[in-house]
Each structure stands twice: as structure tokens, then as C-alpha cells.
Amino acid sequence: GQQLNQSPQSMFIQEGEDVSMNCTSSSIFNTWLWYKQDPGEGPVLLIALYKAGELTSNGRLTAQFGITRKDSFLNISASIPSDVGIYFCAGQANTGNQFYFGTGTSLTVIP
């Protein structure tokens, strides 16, 4: 199946710092999604991207659909304690039905 490489695997940052994480795929995707998962909960959708080069913001979060269509980035500005959780990227190719998920980035924010 598709391989989605997500990095970094974990991050420990001070409150107020900016965060950046990314995903790369072995093939072209038509849709990129970014999710956040809290312990004991299902992933919650943060941002959806549908076009190469698209840059979309949701509050302090900004995500971009890479020009090559094989990567995507998520940035969090001015982190706060409630940003703690695991962030997943997900991508979907033009053919096939499933969304492929990255292995996640665990974010810890130190007050």
C-alpha cells in the first residue's frame, strides 16, 4: 500500500513557539487532510486541501498542499497547552477509495 512518511515523530516545545510538521507520499494525491487526535478520542478534522499549491488557514493552523502533490505541511503558530495531541496527515489518490494515514506527530507543549 501507499507509504506516508510523517515527520517529526514527536515534538516537545515551549508554549508560544511555532510548530511545523510535514508528510510526504510515494505517489500523487488529490486530497490532503490534517487531523488531531486526543487520548481516547477519534481524530478530528483540522484542515482539508484539494488543489496543488493550496494554502489554507484555520485560526492558528495553516496547511499547504505541495506543488508536486506528493507532500503537505501543517504549521501551528503561537502554540498553547491545548494543542497537545497527535497530529495525522491523510491523503487520497485519484483512483481508489481509501485515505492513507501518516504515522502521526506527537506534540507536547510545555507551559
Place this chain on the structure above:
Amino acid sequence: GAGVSQSPSNKVTEKGKDVELRCDPISGHTALYWYRQSLGQGLEFLIYFQGNSAPDKSGLPSDRFSAERTGGSVSTLTIQRTQQEDSAVYLCASSLMREKLFFGSGTQLSVL
């Protein structure tokens, strides 16, 4: 309901027993997915339903796993003769066509 609902939220079973996990998708969503998440891991695709089309079962790990979706709404994932390696969180998601997925809170399955 407003979101994807899964039941039970937790299930403890003995090795060799069968289990059924239920998913109620968002009303009107035609697509339904099942994923499995092992501790500290990403999401592993299991099966996909879209309307009345034949389901995409390419992710089911063995013939002990099966799923059905009745009336294009509620879905049940069945695991027969459970093994300890089946222990994981089973997540259900629904969407409109091939649009973004909305997840339930999952069922934590523990096989003793």
C-alpha cells in the same frame, strides 16, 4: 445524531470469542470506512462502503474479519475467533462521496 457514533466504547473479550462492533454514520453520508489503530500507531485501513456498490475489502487482515452495512446506514464489523493481536482501537468514519472523513470515538477492543 450530529456525529459518527460507535458502540461499545470498550470491549473486553476472551481469546477465541467473536465480537461485533457497531457504527452509526452521520445521516446522509454515503461513504463509510473502518480503520484499526494499534497502540501508538497510525490508522490502518480495513474496509470501505460507498452507497450500494460492492465494498472495498482490500484492507481486511484475515478472513476472520468481516463487515456489513445494512440499508446504507449502520455498519457492523465482526471479528471471529479473536486473537490477542486483534487488540486495538477500531475507528469508523463517514463522508459524503470521497470527501473528508469524520470519525467516531472508536471502540477499544482488548482480547485477553
